[in-house]
Amino acid sequence: METKYLCVFLTILVTLIFVVNSEESVKPLVKVVKGKKLCTKGWECKVWSVYCCNQTISDYFQAYQFENLFSKRNSPVAHAVGFWDYHSFITAAAEYQHLGFGTTGPKHTGMKEVAAFLGHVGSKTSCGYGVATGGPLAWGLCYNKEMSPSKLYCDDYYKYTFPCTPGVSYHGRGALPIYWNYNYGETGQALKVNLLDHPEYIEQNATLAFQAAIWRWMTPAKKHQPSAHDVFVGKWKPTKNDTLSKRVPGFGATMNILYGDQVCGQGDSELMSNIVSHYLYYLDLMGVGREEAGPHDVLTCAEQKPFHPTSDSSTSSSSSSS
Ligand SMILES: *[C@@H]1O[C@H](CO)[C@@H](O)[C@H](O)[C@H]1NC(C)=O
Ligand SMILES: *[C@@H]1O[C@H](CO)[C@@H](O)[C@H](O)[C@H]1NC(C)=O
Numbered sequence: 001m002e003t004k005y006l007c008v009f010l011t012i013l014v015t016l017i018f019v020v021n022s023e024e025s026v027k028p029l030v031k032v033v034k035g036k037k038l039c040t041k042g043w044e045c046k047v048w049s050v051y052c053c054n055q056t057i058s059d060y061f062q063a064y065q066f067e068n069l070f071s072k073r074n075s076p077v078a079h080a081v082g083f084w085d086y087h088s089f090i091t092a093a094a095e096y097q098h099l100g101f102g103t104t105g106p107k108h109t110g111m112k113e114v115a116a117f118l119g120h121v122g123s124k125t126s127c128g129y130g131v132a133t134g135g136p137l138a139w140g141l142c143y144n145k146e147m148s149p150s151k152l153y154c155d156d157y158y159k160y161t162f163p164c165t166p167g168v169s170y171h172g173r174g175a176l177p178i179y180w181n182y183n184y185g186e187t188g189q190a191l192k193v194n195l196l197d198h199p200e201y202i203e204q205n206a207t208l209a210f211q212a213a214i215w216r217w218m219t220p221a222k223k224h225q226p227s228a229h230d231v232f233v234g235k236w237k238p239t240k241n242d243t244l245s246k247r248v249p250g251f252g253a254t255m256n257i258l259y260g261d262q263v264c265g266q267g268d269s270e271l272m273s274n275i276v277s278h279y280l281y282y283l284d285l286m287g288v289g290r291e292e293a294g295p296h297d298v299l300t301c302a303e304q305k306p307f308h309p310t311s312d313s314s315t316s317s318s319s320s321s322s
């Protein structure tokens with residue numbers, strides 16, 4: 001009798017373990033179209049693509065790691081307590097993983113891209129300062145909006161394409177903060193959300209905020225230019241002009257794409273070093289290690305000429321912190 005019960009018990013236990021394990025790592029569905037292997041992989045990678053055959057972000061970046069990276073974001077002195085969470089990030093990333101966000105190349109490359117993207121996010125939303133507890137790099141995702149905007153960020157030049165809605169303020173909001181009516185307009189068009197009338201959606205919905213930031217990361221700012229994603233994962237091949245301007249694929253070039261001459265081509269400025277420090281800190285915490293970041297001229301844009309000189313105010317001013 002007793003051994004029989006034990007057997008039943010063990011069978012149930014083994015079944016449970018099997019079920020739990022198989023849930024942990026979703027197997028991709030595979031089909032071959034014109035000799036190309038395409039996959040889907042659960043809700044996280046649901047559009048048929050080559051990228052969905054690879055490990056998805058939640059396979060190598062889990063909730064506890066997100067908590068480590070942004071450990072101070074819910075401390076009482078933070079400015080967006082309870083807003084940002086892991087689930088919002090993964091939900092937003094699910095819209096872009098079939099396009100290669102975090103899923104390009106070997107797992108290692110995916111982890112580096114997530115660290116790089118979040119490095120930008122962390123430095124833009126940090127309220128860390130020199131003597132902050134836990135160190136200045138532990139305070140990413142402290143903000144979700146500019147605290148004391150001094151203007152409405154309405155540019156009348158775009159009054160026909162992206163007219164400002166009366167009474168609405170287009171100050172900085174989000175994970176890679178959006179400023180100005182035309183940037184809210186353009187982002188809203190891409191995400192099919194009416195951000196021109198309702199820019200405040202970005203500070204009310206962390207999934208939308210992350211989605212807008214990942215869209216910016218994945219999308220060229222100008223025609224015939226690469227995206228930050230392209231220059232980071234090596235999809236972009238520099239021309240002779242690029243090489244002469246010291247623009248090489250890597251993290252440095254992502255800063256060049258997103259901020260141009262506001263950050264790049266000015267030696268080791270404090271602004272640039274702050275973004276780089278966040279990236280390196282996250283590489284360490286994710287277990288990749290900062291030694292994987294590459295040499296100075298790949299990691300920084302200290303000597304790079306901007307992709308687009310005298311950039312418009314598109315990816316705008318320093319941070320959402322002031
Ligand atoms: C998928 O992963 C493999 C093995 O790590 C890698 O060689 C390949 O480039 C990746 N596929 C894509 C489309 O990036
Ligand atoms: C937040 O934004 C996401 C992504 O755009 C959307 O799917 C979701 O419905 C939004 N949530 C709320 C409560 O509006």
Ligand SMILES: *[C@@H]1O[C@H](CO)[C@@H](O)[C@H](O)[C@H]1NC(C)=O
Binds near residue numbers: 241
């Ligand atoms: C190369 O750079 C020069 C000087 O900045 C510029 O005038 C020229 O148009 C560029 N050529 C291409 C193909 O981008």
